[in-house]
Amino acid sequence: MTDIKKIKSLDLSRMDFVTNQSLKWCPGCGDYSILKQTQRILPELGVPKEKFLFISGIGCSSRFPYYINTYGFHTIHGRATAIASGAKLANPDLSVWVVTGDGDALSIGGNHTIHLMRRNLDINILLFNNRIYGLTKGQYSPTSELGKVTKSTPMGSLDRPFNPTSLALGSQATFVARTIDRNPKHIQSILKSAYEHKGTSFVEIYQNCNIFNNGAFKDLTDKKILSENIIQLEHGQPMIFGKNHNLGIHLDGYTPKIIDLNKDDNVSIDDVLVHNEKDIVIASMLSSFTYNDNFPTPIGIIYSVDEPIYEDMLQDQINTAIEKQGKGDIQNLLNSGNIWEVK
Amino acid sequence: MTDIKKIKSLDLSRMDFVTNQSLKWCPGCGDYSILKQTQRILPELGVPKEKFLFISGIGCSSRFPYYINTYGFHTIHGRATAIASGAKLANPDLSVWVVTGDGDALSIGGNHTIHLMRRNLDINILLFNNRIYGLTKGQYSPTSELGKVTKSTPMGSLDRPFNPTSLALGSQATFVARTIDRNPKHIQSILKSAYEHKGTSFVEIYQNCNIFNNGAFKDLTDKKILSENIIQLEHGQPMIFGKNHNLGIHLDGYTPKIIDLNKDDNVSIDDVLVHNEKDIVIASMLSSFTYNDNFPTPIGIIYSVDEPIYEDMLQDQINTAIEKQGKGDIQNLLNSGNIWEVK
Amino acid sequence: MPKTKIKHVDHVVIRFAGDSGDGMQLTGSRFTDSTAIFGNDLSTLPDYPAEIRAPAGSLAGVSVFQLHFSSQDIHTPGDQPDVLVAMNPAALKGHLADLEPNGIIIANSDTFNKKNLHLAGYESNPLEDGSLENEYEVHAIRMTSLVIKACKNIDISLKDVERTKNMFALGLLFWMYNRSTDTTIQWLQKKFKSKPAIIEANTRALYAGYHYGDTTEMFTSRYTVEKATLPPGKYRNINGNYAISLGLLAAAEKSGLPLFFGGYPITPASEILHYLASYRNFGVKTFQAEDEIAGISAAIGASFIGNLACTATSGPGMALKTEALGLAIMAELPLVVVNVQRGGPSTGLPTKTEQSDLFQAVMGRNADAPIPVIAPSTPGDCFYAAFEASQIAIKYMTPVIVLSDGYLANGSEPWPIPKMDELPKIDVKFETEYNGKDKYLPYKRNKQTLARPWAIPGTPKLEHRLGGLEKEDVTGDVNYEADNHHLMTTLRAQKIANIANNYPPTKVFGKDNSDLLILTWGSTFGPGRVAVERLHKDKLNVSHVHLRYLNPLPIDLGGILKKFKHILIPEINTGQLRTIIRAQYVVDAKGLNIVRGRPIRASVIVNRVKKILGI
Amino acid sequence: MPKTKIKHVDHVVIRFAGDSGDGMQLTGSRFTDSTAIFGNDLSTLPDYPAEIRAPAGSLAGVSVFQLHFSSQDIHTPGDQPDVLVAMNPAALKGHLADLEPNGIIIANSDTFNKKNLHLAGYESNPLEDGSLENEYEVHAIRMTSLVIKACKNIDISLKDVERTKNMFALGLLFWMYNRSTDTTIQWLQKKFKSKPAIIEANTRALYAGYHYGDTTEMFTSRYTVEKATLPPGKYRNINGNYAISLGLLAAAEKSGLPLFFGGYPITPASEILHYLASYRNFGVKTFQAEDEIAGISAAIGASFIGNLACTATSGPGMALKTEALGLAIMAELPLVVVNVQRGGPSTGLPTKTEQSDLFQAVMGRNADAPIPVIAPSTPGDCFYAAFEASQIAIKYMTPVIVLSDGYLANGSEPWPIPKMDELPKIDVKFETEYNGKDKYLPYKRNKQTLARPWAIPGTPKLEHRLGGLEKEDVTGDVNYEADNHHLMTTLRAQKIANIANNYPPTKVFGKDNSDLLILTWGSTFGPGRVAVERLHKDKLNVSHVHLRYLNPLPIDLGGILKKFKHILIPEINTGQLRTIIRAQYVVDAKGLNIVRGRPIRASVIVNRVKKILGI
Numbered sequence A, B: 001m002t003d004i005k006k007i008k009s010l011d012l013s014r015m016d017f018v019t020n021q022s023l024k025w026c027p028g029c030g031d032y033s034i035l036k037q038t039q040r041i042l043p044e045l046g047v048p049k050e051k052f053l054f055i056s057g058i059g060c061s062s063r064f065p066y067y068i069n070t071y072g073f074h075t076i077h078g079r080a081t082a083i084a085s086g087a088k089l090a091n092p093d094l095s096v097w098v099v100t101g102d103g104d105a106l107s108i109g110g111n112h113t114i115h116l117m118r119r120n121l122d123i124n125i126l127l128f129n130n131r132i133y134g135l136t137k138g139q140y141s142p143t144s145e146l147g148k149v150t151k152s153t154p155m156g157s158l159d160r161p162f163n164p165t166s167l168a169l170g171s172q173a174t175f176v177a178r179t180i181d182r183n184p185k186h187i188q189s190i191l192k193s194a195y196e197h198k199g200t201s202f203v204e205i206y207q208n209c210n211i212f213n214n215g216a217f218k219d220l221t222d223k224k225i226l227s228e229n230i231i232q233l234e235h236g237q238p239m240i241f242g243k244n245h246n247l248g249i250h251l252d253g254y255t256p257k258i259i260d261l262n263k264d265d266n267v268s269i270d271d272v273l274v275h276n277e278k279d280i281v282i283a284s285m286l287s288s289f290t291y292n293d294n295f296p297t298p299i300g301i302i303y304s305v306d307e308p309i310y311e312d313m314l315q316d317q318i319n320t321a322i323e324k325q326g327k328g329d330i331q332n333l334l335n336s337g338n339i340w341e342v343k
Numbered sequence C, D: 001m002p003k004t005k006i007k008h009v010d011h012v013v014i015r016f017a018g019d020s021g022d023g024m025q026l027t028g029s030r031f032t033d034s035t036a037i038f039g040n041d042l043s044t045l046p047d048y049p050a051e052i053r054a055p056a057g058s059l060a061g062v063s064v065f066q067l068h069f070s071s072q073d074i075h076t077p078g079d080q081p082d083v084l085v086a087m088n089p090a091a092l093k094g095h096l097a098d099l100e101p102n103g104i105i106i107a108n109s110d111t112f113n114k115k116n117l118h119l120a121g122y123e124s125n126p127l128e129d130g131s132l133e134n135e136y137e138v139h140a141i142r143m144t145s146l147v148i149k150a151c152k153n154i155d156i157s158l159k160d161v162e163r164t165k166n167m168f169a170l171g172l173l174f175w176m177y178n179r180s181t182d183t184t185i186q187w188l189q190k191k192f193k194s195k196p197a198i199i200e201a202n203t204r205a206l207y208a209g210y211h212y213g214d215t216t217e218m219f220t221s222r223y224t225v226e227k228a229t230l231p232p233g234k235y236r237n238i239n240g241n242y243a244i245s246l247g248l249l250a251a252a253e254k255s256g257l258p259l260f261f262g263g264y265p266i267t268p269a270s271e272i273l274h275y276l277a278s279y280r281n282f283g284v285k286t287f288q289a290e291d292e293i294a295g296i297s298a299a300i301g302a303s304f305i306g307n308l309a310c311t312a313t314s315g316p317g318m319a320l321k322t323e324a325l326g327l328a329i330m331a332e333l334p335l336v337v338v339n340v341q342r343g344g345p346s347t348g349l350p351t352k353t354e355q356s357d358l359f360q361a362v363m364g365r366n367a368d369a370p371i372p373v374i375a376p377s378t379p380g381d382c383f384y385a386a387f388e389a390s391q392i393a394i395k396y397m398t399p400v401i402v403l404s405d406g407y408l409a410n411g412s413e414p415w416p417i418p419k420m421d422e423l424p425k426i427d428v429k430f431e432t433e434y435n436g437k438d439k440y441l442p443y444k445r446n447k448q449t450l451a452r453p454w455a456i457p458g459t460p461k462l463e464h465r466l467g468g469l470e471k472e473d474v475t476g477d478v479n480y481e482a483d484n485h486h487l488m489t490t491l492r493a494q495k496i497a498n499i500a501n502n503y504p505p506t507k508v509f510g511k512d513n514s515d516l517l518i519l520t521w522g523s524t525f526g527p528g529r530v531a532v533e534r535l536h537k538d539k540l541n542v543s544h545v546h547l548r549y550l551n552p553l554p555i556d557l558g559g560i561l562k563k564f565k566h567i568l569i570p571e572i573n574t575g576q577l578r579t580i581i582r583a584q585y586v587v588d589a590k591g592l593n594i595v596r597g598r599p600i601r602a603s604v605i606v607n608r609v610k611k612i613l614g615i
């Protein structure tokens, strides 16, 4: 099937992925950083430029394709994942990326998002989660915290938020990861892993909207406190965090606890849970830390397993059908069934 | 708020809930049993008949409201949960039930379903899962097994199925349960629990479509083998199953295993995991058994926690606003702002 | 041999009616096949309940198949049946009113028991109480008993034996109309290959029916309907949904583009998905999406990538696709959208036919959003409509709507098999080089057609971005300027208007100017044509124009309409084409609007015309 | 005091243009408020970019507020500004072409630096290169420097100081037009209650502007625009979105029904959700749904339960609601659906105005699915349109569409405050007893209106089921029969047609028969009326009819149209009302179709009329 992943260095650089369109995000918007990191890693993937396709919906984040010099499609609100599915099926040889927002992917587009994940097409979803509707000027989104005061909820929102990584896991996603706009190196590494993963890669990117939801992630980006609030996951590594790498996640029965390697008695690194990105129970547990003040927020690859790829199986069916029935001949088909001749 | 749950015996019987419409399901369809059990438990809930509202989408299952003599609304494909949300918000005093199919709730209606669960309105969702599109005559559904041969997939389906209970958990559902058309007592008890639960209750009901997907659940309904294939969950009880109640779920670290109390050495009932319907990690693990041949399929209440109810919070906002600002006076409102008078 | 007379007749309409489980659709199809192969012209109309298996014996559960066959060229499944096969009381009750005076009733009297009579709402047994006697020729036959007798000693269940009663009825009708049982026997042998006992039972039942006619003295007449003089060539019988599928396949072949179908099941369009899904060996990619929106969205994605992309649905699904259609218009991507219309509004009458989505097709979008609309006129014509829609979509870079309907979808007719090498090639030119100075300009239009170029992802150097925001003329960049928007709005409209330049001249059946013109579209072609033929027989000065192109309308139509004193537009809706025609040509066209979930009857049109002409 | 002349003028159009961050909307609103309170008639038109903060200094980033105020009764925000306030080069570049010959330019010259000039596409500085000199009255003022000077010693950031330059411009204009600064000072004090330093800075900037006019000798003239003679009463300034929200609230009050709003944010309709969400103390329930489909679905659910249910959206969202609208039609439930139209197709020009969703509103659904459509004519009229839509919805048990647009939504005008006790009561009668013998018949219609009864869940004994399948007449049971479907289709159509029986007579402005009729709908009322007024001044025999009711059309309209030689329909679309009028009345109405994302100019209409009349 696709050989795009095998091609090596193509002499591309970041500048090859910059368009002539002037960027129209607000100064200070987290989207800039994500754009830049994306433009940085694309040249390193060994994919010819013309084989990249970026598809987005509607929202501030969804303006992304205009700014990245590949094939692109800025579509309609919520449908990027569905349109990308058709594009990928039509030409599996393309490297297809969906750029979407928390409103686009989880509000109006929620259904297409979860269906893409269960289908497991080899598409990378970058969900820019700013926990707000940016483009429509600041209504709460499905990831906004309960009680959020916005233009549409002057007394506070009444909906408990989705946890995008849990939703992804519940939708049979095969790759679930999270990163943050303010951590360029981490974004790069996660985007590369997402690309490497065969199947749908779901990447939640925490993104600051400094106009309508400034500081939504300040606990996770403020240098002074972030190390206590974030746990960076590595497959096969113990789950350690904290300023002095002193804190660890420990399983007491099936209940997760935080232990302090420096302070708690009788605990050692062996008591710290080792991350296993192939285990759905661990992944569910880690994901459940998300809105939980007692635990650090996990970033990195939460879950990653290999499952059959939709477009590969489709191609297999085509091949098998041709093998068994011969390549379709339309005139023969027209002439089949109960035929008679009028002379 | 609502006091419907407090009213006691109202002298209603099953027959009060039977309509004059002739039933149009195929003879042998699993829907009949579910209808009957529902008609059985409604009189026992202490709710006046006129306060029940059944809302459905489109599908065989969605014909349900015509056959139950309460208020009802057979709406459009996929939107029952959204329509029910408006109805419940408009009158929280009603007991609102959604009846839907695997196509209706998880294909076209997937988004409304997951949003209702995160919002946690006090609505009971009964999802009749026959793993097929019945009404449109037998295409595969989002819960059909991978490789399913149907009219629309003559060489087999290519989508990995949703696991409805996992999707519900991933959507922040507060009540997730499963039952089977062929087990009347179990349906009744689950429906009652769903009713008792304040918040959105998600009940997956395995339902045999004897025309287009006959025997989809035969491993779970065939008296000879079902006890090996089903585990019936009870909160606070060890997870035991098997013909002789000899098999149990054991956690080895965080990895579930099956142990045989009669055969395995050194194991006792104390090694069997106790079901805790309040624990999301346990619930996720149990739900993941669903398509796993190595484990029994859990039925019963997988997860049940209390969380704030959308319509209650909405009513609170109204009360608070009236308390603080006084009951709105439209003429005053019209007269507010920058006013001037032309004489 | 009993003394049956042989009568020669021009045409016959048979209606098979029975319980959903009685196999009426199958019986009808078998009779159709034999009749087609025999060489009659024919037209069929299946009609079945919305329920999968409505309660046995109920009125709601009756499934119907009507067949009109003739030695002449015919255009409709017939107004009123000459023969009603009623497999149970409900079938008789529900369809007797339609039967021709003195028509033939063939009933399975075994089913006329108390329970079934009650379910059908009969107080007494109409086969016995004399109520039918003077008006119809009634044959009450104990079909169930007779097949049980015929199938003695075959090792299958009683239920399976009883099921063969439809073969009995079929055999009897074969006898009545002098048809061979051969193709049916062949068909049984193929269909039940692995079940010889079933073959045996059905074959015996078929023969039992045939011989019943031959041996009882019940029937005083047999009929012959001579072969029709159809144009020479190879024929097959075809329904509209299959014809659409083949038309799309043919367009893929002729354009050299891979075929992509994204859709969601919905009655009566689902079969298009089913058919196409079975052609993986043609490289067809079908995608059963999570809903109609995802179906069309996936197709739009595939179109961008250079596939011949299509979707098919019915009214409610079409409604859901509306927003995405706007995107295809703005992005100017080719796309074929098939709407197999059904009764509405809302879920309405999901298994019945209607022509009420014309407004939706032509005008049913937000903003100024023109889309070409083509409607096939007969089941076989669906092939050409789908093919032509693909041609237009590709040539003009636009979505195109094909308006079929439930009758066309399920109805069938003999179909001269097209020769692929006689179909036109569909030119596709993907851009591979800059079309501007040092750059690719995605909205630099073809001067003649106004189509924009199609450069597909994967093409080196031509990287570009499409989107739903207003595009700058030529460059395709986002542009919010006032004059550009006016220009682009005008260009989009002009591009679609241009399509009419390529239409063939509109044909008038009958005189170019006469007292009255019947103007039809879609499946009302048949009744319209039959009505005019009958009126011509009455020497009335009446003509017929059938519209294939609903948007843009043919350029010559205005001139044609002016020459008629009256214009009558029969439609299965409340007057949608009438509105469009009046708006376009400022002519006082009248409507004949009968919204009964069935084709309009030619006789109703004839009557209305006479009334207008004061006859 | 310098020797400035005071000139009396009838009306003035000012356009404030600046970067998105320059606060032009605010400046415009402040000037509007003072002008309103002063007693002028006025009309405003805000226009801002689709981006939240487009790049500083770019053409795309210019935000505009236009204000027309007058001593006369006026109807539009003005064709061409008399004064252009340009806070940067891009603002000048983008709007100079619209300025009246000899118009006044007031520019913040501090921003005319190399970078900004380049961004705006200027080669040289137009304030200095003499290019403007002879054609305009140019005032280049270093506003930024002047506010920095004025705000010395206030303890706020330089950025905050610089921001006050809009107050400087406002102050200067207050001086020029003899307006009081009082209401603005009060407003500042309320708005920045907790930030006294900000109040101080803005106040100083405002005075600095005012005194700048007073003390420099730059300005040779000041202007007065006398109070308009508006009808007596209490007034406030109002925009369309707010007026709609209040109209719905008023209808809830007058009907005694709780108000339920289900919707999804979309420009330019989002504010209706915002406004209504802030009225919890009125018991209003607002539900921000996951999409437009869920928004209308929830509203349908609430309608069944007996609320006054509504939703609001714009074109693309309207498209998504189409299927659910069909359900509301079939279930015959009351529902108010507001569409605030914007430029399309697809995402189009999301912040610009357009009138192109008329087809969609009247005809844009599958099947025969009639819905009444009402369009407000001015921002204040939106109140009455929403109120009347609620009346009709409840009286006829039907969804009703209100077609507003981006201009009405954001534009504003002085509004005589309605008196609640003068508004009609809206009768609601929920059924509580059987309306049939021993049972409840949900489709037993009111003989006059054809509305079905409304029995809400929770009512003992009246348990019943609604649904989207075809209903049996009277009982509302599911019914697939042919005749019933024809009957129900007819009844649904007749019910909607009946609504026209209650319309007030259509008013003709000008003579009842004349050479030419200008027919308008929606926000084109203003330009249409102004054009006719101007043509009357030229003694031309021209009249104006404005259509509030787009479906069904007024019964008397046909008779009126016949009396005019020419009919001209100006619309911000490619001819949608024109199509509807031609279809209905078979009259050869002509269109004036200018699709530029802005109101059509009265002068363009005047010119076209003269051309048609050969003048």
Ligand SMILES: Cc1ncc(C[n+]2csc(CCOP(=O)(O)OP(=O)(O)O)c2C)c(N)n1
Pocket (backbone or CB within 6 Å): A058, A059, A060, A061, A062, A076, A077, A100, A101, A102, A103, A104, A105, A128, A130, A132, A133, A134, A135, A136, A141, D264, D265, D266, D267, D292, D316, D317, D320, D347
């Ligand atoms: C059908 C439709 N409904 C609503 C909108 C309006 N709309 C545009 S973007 C958006 C939400 C954007 O939020 P998000 O996806 O989080 O993107 P962000 O702007 O925050 O990056 C909405 C509601 C639309 N364009 N189309």
Ligand SMILES: Cc1ncc(C[n+]2csc(CCOP(=O)(O)OP(=O)(O)O)c2C)c(N)n1
Pocket (backbone or CB within 6 Å): B058, B059, B060, B061, B062, B077, B100, B101, B102, B103, B104, B105, B128, B130, B132, B133, B134, B135, B136, B141, C264, C265, C266, C267, C292, C316, C317, C320, C347
């Ligand atoms: C908008 C729309 N799309 C498609 C359909 C056709 N349709 C009706 S029911 C159905 C699927 C039913 O499957 P499911 O929900 O599993 O119900 P079941 O019949 O199996 O009980 C479909 C596709 C429709 N009615 N409306």
Ligand code: SF4
Pocket (backbone or CB within 6 Å): A024, A025, A026, A028, A029, A030, A031, A060, A061, A130, A134, A135, A208, A209, A210, A211, A212, D052, D053
């Ligand atoms: S509104 Fe927020 S998300 Fe949108 S561009 Fe501005 S900062 Fe970024």
Ligand code: SF4
Pocket (backbone or CB within 6 Å): B024, B025, B026, B028, B029, B030, B031, B060, B061, B130, B134, B135, B208, B209, B210, B211, B212, C052, C053
């Ligand atoms: S098709 Fe299947 S689900 Fe539908 S009624 Fe028949 S058996 Fe039940």
Ligand SMILES: [Mg+2]
Pocket (backbone or CB within 6 Å): A059, A101, A102, A103, A128, A129, A130, A131, A132, A133, A134, A141
């Ligand atoms: Mg967002």
Ligand SMILES: [Mg+2]
Pocket (backbone or CB within 6 Å): B059, B101, B102, B103, B128, B129, B130, B131, B132, B133, B134, B141
């Ligand atoms: Mg199903």
